[in-house]
Amino acid sequence: MSTTVPDRTDLRDGCHGPSPLTGRIEPWLADVAGRPGDVASWLDRHGSPLNVLEPGPMGRNAAELRDAAAAHGLTLGVYFARKANKALAFVDEAARLGLGIDVASERELLQVLARGVDATRVVLTAAVKPPTLLRLCVEHRPTVALDNADELAALVPLLRPDGPPLPVALRLAPELGPGRPPTRFGLDVDGWLAFVDRAWPAAGTTIAGVHFHLDGYDAGERVVALAQALRLVDALRERGHDPSFVDMGGGVPMSYLDDHDEWTRFWDAHRAGLLREGPGLTFGGHGLGLAAHGDGIVGTPNGYPYAQSPVRGGWLDGLLRTPVATGGPTAAAALRGRGLELRCEPGRSLLDGCGATVARVAFRKERADGTWLVGVEMNRTQCRTTSDDFLVDPLLVRPPGVDPAPDDAAAHGAVEGFLVGAYCIERELLTWRRLRFPRGVAVGDLVVFPNTAGYLMHILESASHQIPLAQNVVLGADGPPRVDLIDRPAD
Numbered sequence: 501m502s503t504t505v506p507d508r509t510d511l512r513d514g515c516h517g518p519s520p521l522t523g524r525i526e527p528w529l530a531d532v533a534g535r536p537g538d539v540a541s542w543l544d545r546h547g548s549p550l551n552v553l554e555p556g557p558m559g560r561n562a563a564e565l566r567d568a569a570a571a572h573g574l575t576l577g578v579y580f581a582r583k584a585n586k587a588l589a590f591v592d593e594a595a596r597l598g599l600g601i602d603v604a605s606e607r608e609l610l611q612v613l614a615r616g617v618d619a620t621r622v623v624l625t626a627a628v629k630p631p632t633l634l635r636l637c638v639e640h641r642p643t644v645a646l647d648n649a650d651e652l653a654a655l656v657p658l659l660r661p662d663g664p665p666l667p668v669a670l671r672l673a674p675e676l677g678p679g680r681p682p683t684r685f686g687l688d689v690d691g692w693l694a695f696v697d698r699a700w701p702a703a704g705t706t707i708a709g710v711h712f713h714l715d716g717y718d719a720g721e722r723v724v725a726l727a728q729a730l731r732l733v734d735a736l737r738e739r740g741h742d743p744s745f746v747d748m749g750g751g752v753p754m755s756y757l758d759d760h761d762e763w764t765r766f767w768d769a770h771r772a773g774l775l776r777e778g779p780g781l782t783f784g785g786h787g788l789g790l791a792a793h794g795d796g797i798v799g800t801p802n803g804y805p806y807a808q809s810p811v812r813g814g815w816l817d818g819l820l821r822t823p824v825a826t827g828g829p830t831a832a833a834a835l836r837g838r839g840l841e842l843r844c845e846p847g848r849s850l851l852d853g854c855g856a857t858v859a860r861v862a863f864r865k866e867r868a869d870g871t872w873l874v875g876v877e878m879n880r881t882q883c884r885t886t887s888d889d890f891l892v893d894p895l896l897v898r899p900p901g902v903d904p905a906p907d908d909a910a911a912h913g914a915v916e917g918f919l920v921g922a923y924c925i926e927r928e929l930l931t932w933r934r935l936r937f938p939r940g941v942a943v944g945d946l947v948v949f950p951n952t953a954g955y956l957m958h959i960l961e962s963a964s965h966q967i968p969l970a971q972n973v974v975l976g977a978d979g980p981p982r983v984d985l986i987d988r989p990a991d
């Protein structure tokens with residue numbers, strides 16, 4: 501890998517939104533984007549788009565969480581939620597770092613076991629658990645996050661009478677108060693206790709812990725949920741069970757942007773655009789969750805909060821310092837006092853800085869109304885989550901050999917337009933935001949979406965139109981990147 505990291509400002513000069521959202525760029529990505537000739541040759545070989553993976557930052561991200569817990573005298577079990585990215589390089593790196601793995605399906609479980617991860621380091625949190633998956637659990641014995649009574653009823657007949665009990669974690673549905681609709685996952689404290697009183701000890705399983713996972717990133721809500729989990733732990737212990745951990749799931753925040761003011765400015769400018777008090781920032785006036793209504797704006801942004809603070813370690817520290825009840829012990833003290841291990845299942849925030857998606861520009865054209873469209877060899881499922889948009893500016897780099905004619909004005913001068921993708925749909929936008937290309941954009945240029953490893957690459961990717969899924973390649977110390985094992989099933 502080259503040792504001269506190009507100037508980051510320079511790298512970002514090729515593309516930004518009119519109200520910029522400047523992504524954090526890891527040194528490895530600055531290095532890669534600064535070698536567009538190499539990257540273009542990778543795309544020639546593996547196709548466009550290409551997911552470029554670098555598992556290195558996982559260690560730093562996990563350490564932030566572990567260190568924050570250690571400062572409170574707690575051991576933190578970090579279980580990497582691999583649903584956030586399918587590549588096996590991240591499973592290997594998690595195992596190397598001594599992390600556990602959270603799996604959400606039969607194939608995820610089998611792949612993790614095939615990589616040599618011990619089942620005692622695996623928690624299965626699949627939302628639906630078909631009999632084949634339950635059978636595998638009985639055979640390999642990961643911890644199973646149990647969602648409901650029917651799941652246990654399906655599991656019990658599969659258990660071996662002579663085998664040791666299977667460890668389960670009861671999935672708690674925390675009650676977060678008015679304004680927060682009940683979660684579809686798990687049962688509340690009373691629901692579990694009534695069920696445990698009915699079903700154990702015949703259940704043939706051992707209650708190893710209590711589990712929950714919340715939408716969103718609010719530390720305060722997690723403390724509320726933790727207090728309910730502790731109530732359940734205490735009640736279980738009174739009944740002779742011995743749960744040893746509370747697993748608070750994922751939802752650990754991360755930030756894609758360094759400059760939080762950019763985030764505020766973007767939403768202010770977007771609101772102004774929707775009210776026609778300023779230039780519109782999105783294709784067809786897409787609201788990103790907001791809409792103009794009379795003189796005002798209604799709705800809430802439908803997006804990941806791309807600028808957050810605190811994140812990871814600082815966030816966990818704040819959570820552990822918070823009392824679990826008014827005048828009561830802090831979350832950390834309440835866990836310590838009960839001798840409980842705290843576990844978590846971060847996906848996105850563990851993959852912060854671990855990947856980028858690169859795609860080739862296929863065409864530029866001016867629509868009849870003067871709107872510029874930049875066609876890219878990629879479709880919108882390849883950098884998208886359930887949020888409306890990926891609100892980070894891509895980079896645009898020009899590989900050597902891309903040599904547009906001198907009279908190709910769009911390739912040499914400033915252009916403003918939208919990135920459109922490969923699906924035959926009018927509103928097939930790779931990002932809804934209008935983007936500026938101050939130095940122009942040419943066929944063969946490379947668009948680099950930074951920091952896409954957490955969910956953006958894979959959670960919605962589809963092979964519609966029979967366009968193959970993107971390949972995933974892992975950077976090494978030297979030479980071209982290697983194809984991740986997930987794309988080499990026959991090896």
Ligand SMILES: Cc1ncc(COP(=O)(O)O)c(C=O)c1O
Nearest residue numbers: 581625713750751845846847848
């Ligand atoms: C049970 C469970 N654990 C962990 C995660 C990972 O969450 P995140 O990537 O937000 O950390 C999820 C995400 O849906 C989940 O459902």
